Amino acid sequence: MKHVIATTILCTMLAACDSGETNQVQADLPVDKGSVNAGFGNSVTMKGEPLDLAGTGAIEVGQPLPSAILASNELKPINIADAAQKVRIISVVPSLDTPTCDKQTHELSEENNGLDKEVELITVSMDLPFAQSRFAKEAKISNITFLSDYKNREFADKSGLLIYPLSLLARAVIVVDKDNVVRYLQVVPELTALPDMQAAMMAARGLL
Numbered sequence: 211m212k213h214v215i216a217t218t219i220l221c222t223m224l225a226a227c228d229s230g231e232t233n234q235v236q237a238d239l240p241v242d243k244g245s246v247n248a249g250f251g252n253s254v255t256m257k258g259e260p261l262d263l264a265g266t267g268a269i270e271v272g273q274p275l276p277s278a279i280l281a282s283n284e285l286k287p288i289n290i291a292d293a294a295q296k297v298r299i300i301s302v303v304p305s306l307d308t309p310t311c312d313k314q315t316h317e318l319s320e321e322n323n324g325l326d327k328e329v330e331l332i333t334v335s336m337d338l339p340f341a342q343s344r345f346a347k348e349a350k351i352s353n354i355t356f357l358s359d360y361k362n363r364e365f366a367d368k369s370g371l372l373i374y375p376l377s378l379l380a381r382a383v384i385v386v387d388k389d390n391v392v393r394y395l396q397v398v399p400e401l402t403a404l405p406d407m408q409a410a411m412m413a414a415r416g417l418l
Contacts, residue, residue: 239313242403245396249370254380256401261373263380268370271395275300275386276368280334280357283343288357290334290365295388297417298330299410301354302371302382306337306345310402314381317407319351326353329414336360336378371397383410387417 246252249268253260267276277291290300301318303311315333322331331354335342342356359365359379366372371380383405385394394413398405 239310240403241406242398242400243406243409244399246399247370248380248382248395248397252370254373254397254399254401258400261375261401263370264372264374265367265370267368269368269382269384269392269395271392273392275384275390275392276365278359278365278368279362280359280365281339281361282358283339283346283356285339290332290357291390294330296330297328297388297414298332298384298386299325299414300332300334300384300386301405301407302379302384303333303335304373304376304378304381304401306333306335306342310381310404311335312349314404314407315345315351315354316349317404319349319354321407322411325411325414328418330355332357334359334365334379336363336366373401381405383407385410385413385417393417 246254248263250264252263269276275291277289279287279289282288301314303314305311306315318331333354334357336359338360339358342358346356363372366379371382373380381398381401383396384392387393394410396405
């Protein structure tokens, strides 16, 4: 039964991509300025229907970003918690093949007002590295590092951002300082809504 529900929800998420109405859908996307807690016992919604979150950990403001190995587009293992000595904005999306995730990623890339010169921009999803690479090429995005959690779902587990019924990541934006401490976090309550990316960018700018 859970598999049927998950499949139905995922098809709903992807429907707009196949309808030829993606641009109109993106134009109508709401921005959700709220946030929910990550981790087991919490949930997000998809068009009002609750979806449980899971994980052995839960990301929190004021705590270090959990160590987790993800895959680069070249299939190289990358520990997302490795100190980069840079402020980072980490945009977490369920799937780049959906209009909301597409819009979220373009906003990070194209509407950061020069932050990409000083801040590392990262997008994390469960999409295969090949799909992430194709997306970046087709979207002509070169200022974002794409990382995939497809292999072991280690980031999803340790951050508490795993949507249990879908085996996808919840929509979120994380700002991490130069010491790898989480300074801003929004876990978007409703999957079909955009995060408040401008608030995240303002938080990142304040750390420079």
